[in-house]
Amino acid sequence: MNNNSPLLTPSIQLRLAVIGFVLFVGGFLLGNQLLILQAQSQLIPEEAQRELLPIYEQYEYIKTNYVHQPVDIDKLIDGALEGMVNILQDEYSGYMSPEDFASFSGSFSGDMEGIGAIIRSDVELGTIEIADVLPNAPAEKAGVRPGDVFVEVDGVPVQGMSQTDLVTKVRGPAGTTVTIVFQRGDKLLTFEIVREKFEIPSVFSEVIEDTNIGYIAFYDFNQKTRSQIDDALEKLNVNELDGLIIDVRNNPGGLLTSAVEVGSAFVESGTILHEVFGNGEEITFESDGSYANITVPIVFLVNERSASAAELVSGAVQDNGLATIIGEPTFGKGTVQQLRDLSNGGGIRLTIAQWLTPNRNSIQSNGITPDIVIRVDNDQQLAELGKDPQLDAAIEFIQSGEVNPADFEIEVTPEVTPEVTETP
Amino acid sequence: MRINRVMTILLILGAFGIGYVMGTHNPVQVAVAQDDTTTELFSTLFEVYDILEGQYVNEIDPQAMVNGAIKGMVEVLDDPYTNYVDPEYFPFVSQELSGSIEGIGVIISENDNGEIAIVDVLEGTPAERAGLQAGDIFVGVNGEDVTDLTYLELSSRVRGRAGTTVDLEMRRGDTTVSFTVERARIEIPNVEYEVLDGNIGYLKLAQFSSDARQKLDEALTALDVESLNGLIFDLRDNPGGYLSAAVEISGLFMEEGVVLVEEFGDGTRQTFEIRNGQGVQILDNGDERTYVNNAGHIGTDIPIVVLVNGNSASASELVSGAWQDNDTVTIIGETTFGKGTVQLQNPLSNGGGLRYTIARWLTPNGEWITDIGITPDIVVNLTETMSDAGQDTQLKAALEFLAQQIVER
Numbered sequence: 001m002n003n004n005s006p007l008l009t010p011s012i013q014l015r016l017a018v019i020g021f022v023l024f025v026g027g028f029l030l031g032n033q034l035l036i037l038q039a040q041s042q043l044i045p046e047e048a049q050r051e052l053l054p055i056y057e058q059y060e061y062i063k064t065n066y067v068h069q070p071v072d073i074d075k076l077i078d079g080a081l082e083g084m085v086n087i088l089q090d091e092y093s094g095y096m097s098p099e100d101f102a103s104f105s106g107s108f109s110g111d112m113e114g115i116g117a118i119i120r121s122d123v124e125l126g127t128i129e130i131a132d133v134l135p136n137a138p139a140e141k142a143g144v145r146p147g148d149v150f151v152e153v154d155g156v157p158v159q160g161m162s163q164t165d166l167v168t169k170v171r172g173p174a175g176t177t178v179t180i181v182f183q184r185g186d187k188l189l190t191f192e193i194v195r196e197k198f199e200i201p202s203v204f205s206e207v208i209e210d211t212n213i214g215y216i217a218f219y220d221f222n223q224k225t226r227s228q229i230d231d232a233l234e235k236l237n238v239n240e241l242d243g244l245i246i247d248v249r250n251n252p253g254g255l256l257t258s259a260v261e262v263g264s265a266f267v268e269s270g271t272i273l274h275e276v277f278g279n280g281e282e283i284t285f286e287s288d289g290s291y292a293n294i295t296v297p298i299v300f301l302v303n304e305r306s307a308s309a310a311e312l313v314s315g316a317v318q319d320n321g322l323a324t325i326i327g328e329p330t331f332g333k334g335t336v337q338q339l340r341d342l343s344n345g346g347g348i349r350l351t352i353a354q355w356l357t358p359n360r361n362s363i364q365s366n367g368i369t370p371d372i373v374i375r376v377d378n379d380q381q382l383a384e385l386g387k388d389p390q391l392d393a394a395i396e397f398i399q400s401g402e403v404n405p406a407d408f409e410i411e412v413t414p415e416v417t418p419e420v421t422e423t424p
Numbered sequence: 425m426r427i428n429r430v431m432t433i434l435l436i437l438g439a440f441g442i443g444y445v446m447g448t449h450n451p452v453q454v455a456v457a458q459d460d461t462t463t464e465l466f467s468t469l470f471e472v473y474d475i476l477e478g479q480y481v482n483e484i485d486p487q488a489m490v491n492g493a494i495k496g497m498v499e500v501l502d503d504p505y506t507n508y509v510d511p512e513y514f515p516f517v518s519q520e521l522s523g524s525i526e527g528i529g530v531i532i533s534e535n536d537n538g539e540i541a542i543v544d545v546l547e548g549t550p551a552e553r554a555g556l557q558a559g560d561i562f563v564g565v566n567g568e569d570v571t572d573l574t575y576l577e578l579s580s581r582v583r584g585r586a587g588t589t590v591d592l593e594m595r596r597g598d599t600t601v602s603f604t605v606e607r608a609r610i611e612i613p614n615v616e617y618e619v620l621d622g623n624i625g626y627l628k629l630a631q632f633s634s635d636a637r638q639k640l641d642e643a644l645t646a647l648d649v650e651s652l653n654g655l656i657f658d659l660r661d662n663p664g665g666y667l668s669a670a671v672e673i674s675g676l677f678m679e680e681g682v683v684l685v686e687e688f689g690d691g692t693r694q695t696f697e698i699r700n701g702q703g704v705q706i707l708d709n710g711d712e713r714t715y716v717n718n719a720g721h722i723g724t725d726i727p728i729v730v731l732v733n734g735n736s737a738s739a740s741e742l743v744s745g746a747w748q749d750n751d752t753v754t755i756i757g758e759t760t761f762g763k764g765t766v767q768l769q770n771p772l773s774n775g776g777g778l779r780y781t782i783a784r785w786l787t788p789n790g791e792w793i794t795d796i797g798i799t800p801d802i803v804v805n806l807t808e809t810m811s812d813a814g815q816d817t818q819l820k821a822a823l824e825f826l827a828q829q830i831v832e833r
Contacts, residue, residue, distance in 0.1 A: 054772040069689035083496015
């Protein structure tokens with residue numbers, strides 16, 4: 001195949017861009033949400049009481065004497081909790097006030113109210129940008145594009161904000177408006193976006209037109225992902241095909257349990273990951289025995305926006321030699337977060353562990369390196385043109401058993417922002 | 425020269441930036457949480473503290489969590505004058521307005537390269553005896569590389585109890601010179617005075633420290649104020665200080681009258697008046713008490729000019745407002761900073777401290793000057809160019825004004 005290879009059908013291209021909802025580049029371990037203590041101070045050990053005393057002293061001073069009375073004491077405590085978590089300087093950890101937590105908790109269930117965009121962080125620059133927009137959702141209708149960098153949300157500067165903070169500010173009930181200033185190239189663009197309710201898209205599958213290759217894409221790792229993949233495999237009748245392409249490009253991750261379930265579809269027996277906790281304890285997750293028994297060649301498509309659970313499954317199939325990984329080096333997020341609710345109705349998201357691939361590689365910051373690297377420049381523009389060189393390469397690989405990456409390099413004139421695109 | 429020097433002193437001392445009137449309230453008694461709301465709120469704090477300590481992937485310093493929580497709480501108030509000071513800095517920040525500090529006796533400033541240099545060595549101090557010189561750049565303190573520290577961080581390492589020593593490595597030209605300096609108690613040069621042409625007294629106050637009134641009295645005696653034809657009181661670049669010092673000093677130029685009205689968060693008010701050489705505090709219910717004793721008048725009716733500029737803040741504005749409303753001085757210069765709030769400083773049990781806004785203060789005429797400032801009776805600007813060229817247009821205007829007054833008398 002070369003640059004003039006048959007184009008994919010527009011329908012697939014459009015759906016490739018279908019990305020979930022406002023979610024993090026991040027993986028979750030939704031653990032036991034047990035409360036450590038009832039809301040009674042006598043349960044606070046004496047030593048901790050001594051440690052916390054200065055906070056209490058300050059609280060009393062402000063509550064009693066501050067010039068603007070009455071002081072909103074819930075806000076004071078929210079501020080203290082946020083300040084306490086922020087010292088971790090970990091963008092994947094964060095405190096959520098009761099209001100924020102209520103909207104955040106919606107992330108893992110069917111419908112969503114918000115603007116329909118997916119975000120990711122550039123840790124080095126400290127910026128958060130749009131990774132993708134959901135078709136027909138408010139963000140896309142307003143003209144927001146992937147690569148747009150958040151500058152301000154409702155007048156609040158985004159610089160230095162954690163993802164948790166940003167998401168809780170952007171998300172909100174349908175019908176309400178959020179004003180967001182984005183930087184696109186040198187320009188600052190202001191969007192007033194009316195939030196809507198939309199369905200979180202899940203697993204998409206089809207036999208690629210003009211081929212005998214199955215294609216499954218999914219956009220996060222939630223509780224239903226594995227069963228939807230099983231449905232897709234059955235519908236495709238996968239073992240009658242020439243091969244299967246699993247597309248986790250732009251997939252930011254999701255639940256650890258879901259990642260293990262999805263990984264187990266491909267790993268008949270063996271290790272999926274090692275989870276290493278702060279105290280040095282380690283848990284090894286083996287295949288859970290729900291092997292899907294796929295006998296045809298499998299290609300995983302990844303890109304720089306494949307993160308966390310998407311990297312975890314890619315790493316598991318790569319280390320076990322079960323699939324060929326094609327695409328770009330992945331995002332590089334090798335930590336596990338826990339989401340817990342708190343007695344005040346708020347919540348905390350905390351990095352509790354690192355995970356390693358079966359071969360004990362940490363993918364933190366380096367990501368998963370594909371077996372066959374096909375980089376694309378300005379992929380959104382390619383999508384508009386109906387071109388997907390990575391998918392083309394995957395098809396070629398399944399059909400002929402080999403691929404020359406140079407055949408799949410496409411030069412695209414950068415649109416407006418050459419400085420943010422990567423050199424191939 | 426004089427102005428530059430004082431500004432640099434403030435650079436070391438002004439840990440909170442410009443402008444503060446420190447109140448003198450008794451600290452609130454803090455007992456163990458009693459009411460249910462508070463108990464519940466603190467349960468959540470403990471919960472998070474416990475989760476972080478037990479579950480986070482990396483090790484955490486519990487003290488850092490507490491500092492983070494305190495800072496987070498303060499940030500909610502979004503008040504530039506409400507700050508938490510870490511235990512590391514609070515001991516020396518709390519000395520700030522006492523009139524003296526324990527240290528080595530140098531004035532420092534950060535240069536354009538981010539280096540911290542000595543700009544002046546105070547006379548008779550350990551630094552002078554050890555041979556430190558203006559221009560020396562701090563490289564190491566007690567073996568620690570200090571080249572990346574802020575001036576506040578550096579100060580916290582150089583300062584320390586009198587009698588203890590500190591090892592310094594200073595860059596001087598191309599060489600590095602080592603010093604061991606024994607710290608001592610250093611008087612902060614807070615008052616400057618001299619007699620200018622035309623027998624006009626000049627008196628400058630750097631900040632309203634607790635001993636400011638006493639230091640001014642000494643200077644006025646030295647100037648022999650009775651013999652002067654006029655007096656210039658310079659409050660330019662004076663960021664403020666204690667409320668009590670402001671009331672004491674207001675009495676210098678007004679024999680009686682209201683100095684300020686303090687308005688608290690709960691709506692109560694307190695009025696401060698000068699009466700018989702004392703500052704009197706009057707509560708809403710009419711109860712009175714003597715607030716300060718040392719608020720006597722200068723004792724002569726020579727014409728007085730008070731110089732102010734955009735860096736005259738808080739206590740400086742408080743006394744300027746009192747004198748202006750009572751019509752006892754002529755104010756010359758630029759509109760002042762505009763800060764009409766009172767802060768209180770409370771130590772916390774971890775060794776840190778909280779400085780927070782507890783009240784607004786109003787001028788005798790009931791004006792709240794925040795973001796407005798005091799408008800001088802005679803506005804005279806001093807551009808940076810002129811100041812750099814040694815041209816003090818404001819001082820010149822004051823001298824001309826006083827000369828005119830004296831002729832008319």
